[in-house]
Amino acid sequence: MIERLCIIGTGLIGGSLARALRAADYCREVVGCSRNPEHLQQAVELGVIDRYETDPARAVEGADMVLVAVPLGAMEPVFRMLRGHLPAGAAITDVGSAKASVIEAARRGFGELPAAFVPGHPIAGTEQSGVAASFPELFRDRRVILTPVEQTSAEATARVRAMWEAAGAVVDEMDPAHHDTVLAATSHLPHVLAFALVDSLTRLGESDEIFRYAAGGFRDFTRIASSDPVMWRDICLANGDAILQMIDRFSGDLQQLADAVRQHDGETLQTVFASAKQTRDRYVDKHT
């Protein structure tokens, strides 16, 4: 049970967690914090938060749980503003899509890594953003990865885990670097490919006609290209090494397919396509 939850960054993720914890009666009070008073006012009107502050140091006063749900590029400045202001006994966690960079941001922002800080990442979201898109079921049966490090207190980790479980999520723990590799593969690379594809087609010069003949498969394939550009810029900057490795691997595999097309090598094409279909049917339908 959380007495006072402070959510810094009241967008889709922060707003959905607040809604989920309220629905589960797991949280007595929610204090929102953002640079944008209009967003905060909207969050109050939607019943997502009870009240708000625009200064993170004031927002966390009296909180026993702090969720930092700001873009990756804003993590370090937020941590710096919180330095010396975290209430004793509060646990603090984040929702950043790259963990090594957030841990480094926390180390720099706080001066040293607080024991109360539990790096975390809910594997959930939509291509929407903003508190108006938030909904309490966003995390239901979704995975949340926590990446506690040596300095992290086990008690803080347990409280953050309990919070996500109250929101309906399944919580795993993982090494930060491993998290960053896994997410580069399953999320960051696909987003880069979707953005790159739409960009590539846009530059064909007849994109209006091109998109007229796009069918349902294309709509599904490119849905993630409607994601927030700033968030994805930050992810690419924060998890660049792992993403570059995945792009390199993928580019090599794509060139092998291109070679098979060039050489009219139907056997290789069918083998690769069949293997991909088998994997996709087996794993994705099982896990999502």
Add this chain to the structure above:
Amino acid sequence: MIERLCIIGTGLIGGSLARALRAADYCREVVGCSRNPEHLQQAVELGVIDRYETDPARAVEGADMVLVAVPLGAMEPVFRMLRGHLPAGAAITDVGSAKASVIEAARRGFGELPAAFVPGHPIAGTEQSGVAASFPELFRDRRVILTPVEQTSAEATARVRAMWEAAGAVVDEMDPAHHDTVLAATSHLPHVLAFALVDSLTRLGESDEIFRYAAGGFRDFTRIASSDPVMWRDICLANGDAILQMIDRFSGDLQQLADAVRQHDGETLQTVFASAKQTRDRYVDKHT
């Protein structure tokens, strides 16, 4: 109105057209044809066709409309079996995803391009295949592209157009090469990328763990990797030149993005992502 429709290849596309034309009362009798009697029996039991033949030459007897809905690789053999057997006055069309290759297959199979042959391509489908997956609304408000050539009779083109319109589709006409370029961009390249991505991740060696953390975006992005491997092998072989051009363009654009990641060039990343989001939001929601 069609008196006797002969559908060679009674799968998702052929079956859905039969269902749509029956629902629209546009067709008195449907004769199915396939190499597989079990599929044909299933199509009869589902009420999709009235009766069937396994020999294309016999199946088209007395038909006034012939739809060839077989994989691209089977087009030329089917056309060869139909040589000399097309009833006078019958129009014949196909549903192949690449048009230049089908036109060449018809030229070779029939000896010369029949005036009654109207190359066509309905831009519709799902990742499913087979007659059991067919449904009458598959073509509703979807585009069908016809690519008549110099030899094609205007009367046959008009009848094929009327058939697709009766099934609820919007019919456009286009040069075959232009069709192949547009489809390479909007359909063939995305499918190759989806297959390549899933294949690439499978080869990471920890794919079970990797896919456990795949979220909804990944599921959408890779749905088309569940498509029929043989069909896509054939498309890659039939439209190889246009697909290779698109892969080359895409690979270049992807490398530019990778360079931006490598150089921590957040401005370029954000610009490309924002442009892609804008295009995707604008065109795709408008057209699909």
